[in-house]
Amino acid sequence: MKFSKLIADRYAEEIDLDFSKIQETVILKSILSRRSIRKFLNKPISKELLTLLLAASQSAPSKSNLQQYSILVIQDQNIKNEISDLIGNTKWALTAPIFLIYLADIRRNMKITNDRGYDHKNNNVDTFMNSVIDAALAMQSTICAAESIGLGVCPISMIRNIIEEVKVICELPKGVFPIAGLAIGWPDEKSKISIRLSQDIVTHLDKYNEKDLINKINKYDAKVFKKDPIPEKRQRHIDLYGVAKKGTWSENISRQLSIPERSHFKNWLKKNGFNLE
Ligand SMILES: Cc1cc2nc3c(=O)[nH]c(=O)nc-3n(C[C@H](O)[C@H](O)[C@H](O)COP(=O)(O)O)c2cc1C
Structure with a gap:
């Protein structure tokens, strides 16, 4: 497929640029x-392919090469079942042939620093954020690698809704927490492309610019609504707000963001080795 078509699909809008001179790489x-x-086929992923996918994670950039993340490869069917039983509607994720859990990990370098005879004085919010960024980039690198050879994936932040249970099941020590799971398998569905905000909303030229934001969002809503309106079953908090007159993106995210999510998370982190100073 040509870049112009791919871009038009991503934004539900033709872009008046000539992409034809740009090399069309697979990635x-x-x-x-x-x-x-x-939804995944019941078809395994070889050890060799898994090794490459994990190497792709580790090829991602890492803040000062501190490599402050770890990856849990969940293979034991009993552990899969335990997580699956806890994760409600997201059960399907554990049917993927590979389920990874990306961990922000400030623990390993604390141990190394102490082992070398130094005091570790960076258990702070900056290190927390760097570890989350490292883990997220590692996950994204595997996402790109997996998808480029035809695998399908879905990140799973639902894992943080059961963070205490995952800690116990997977024996996570202090200074380590799951940022997200990643289900990987051979696709058994053809899902729809998700239309993204137009570039003039998300990118800013030299200076941050909110001019006409709400008008631009209204246009985006209209485009998405025309192609892919949010059905009742995917609308957030209809118990509180009722069924939306129009299932638009902005209505749905506003409903979602009006109710606090994972409000115990900071306390959990503090109890589990992250000082967040
Ligand atoms: C950090 C992160 C966590 C996510 N967690 C979940 C999840 O728990 N369950 C789920 O079904 N999708 C999850 N997703 C997938 C998003 O819902 C999805 O990326 C988004 O709707 C856009 O769709 P697309 O990935 O098809 O473009 C997650 C995505 C990210 C980046």
Whole structure:
């Protein structure tokens, strides 16, 4: 598929630029056309392929090469079952042949620093954030690699709704927490592309600019609503707010953001080795 078509699909809008001179690489086409997959074939992923996918994670950039993340490869069927039983509607994720859990990990370098005879004086919010960024980039690197060879994936932040249980099941020590799971498998569905905010909303030229924001969002809502309105079953908090007159993106995210989510998370982190100073 041509870049112009891929871009038009991503924004539900033609872009008046000539992309024809740009080399069409597999990876770029794969990134531009990506969509999450939530249904997988019962077909294994070889040890060799898994090794490559994990190496892709580790090839991501890492703040000062501190490598402050770890990856849990969940293989034991009993552990899969335990997580699956706890995760409600997200059970399908544990049917993927590979389920990874990306961990922000400030623990390993604390141990290394102490072992070398130094005091570790960076258990702070900056290190917390760097570890989360490292883990997220590692996950994204595997997402790109997996999708470029035809695998389907879906990140799973639902894992943080059961963070205490995951800690116990997977024996996570202090200074380590799951940022997200990642289900990986051969796709058994053709999901729809998710239309993104237009570039003039998300990118800013030299200076941050909110001019006409709400008008631009209204236009985006209209485009998405025309192609892919949010059905009742995917609308947030209809118990509180009722069914939306129009299932638009902005209505849905506003409903979602009006109710606090995971409000115990900071306390959990503080109890589990992250000082967040
Ligand atoms: C950090 C993160 C956590 C996510 N957690 C979940 C999840 O728990 N369950 C789920 O179904 N999708 C989850 N997703 C997938 C998003 O819902 C999805 O990326 C988004 O709706 C856009 O769709 P697309 O990936 O097909 O473009 C997550 C995505 C990210 C980046």
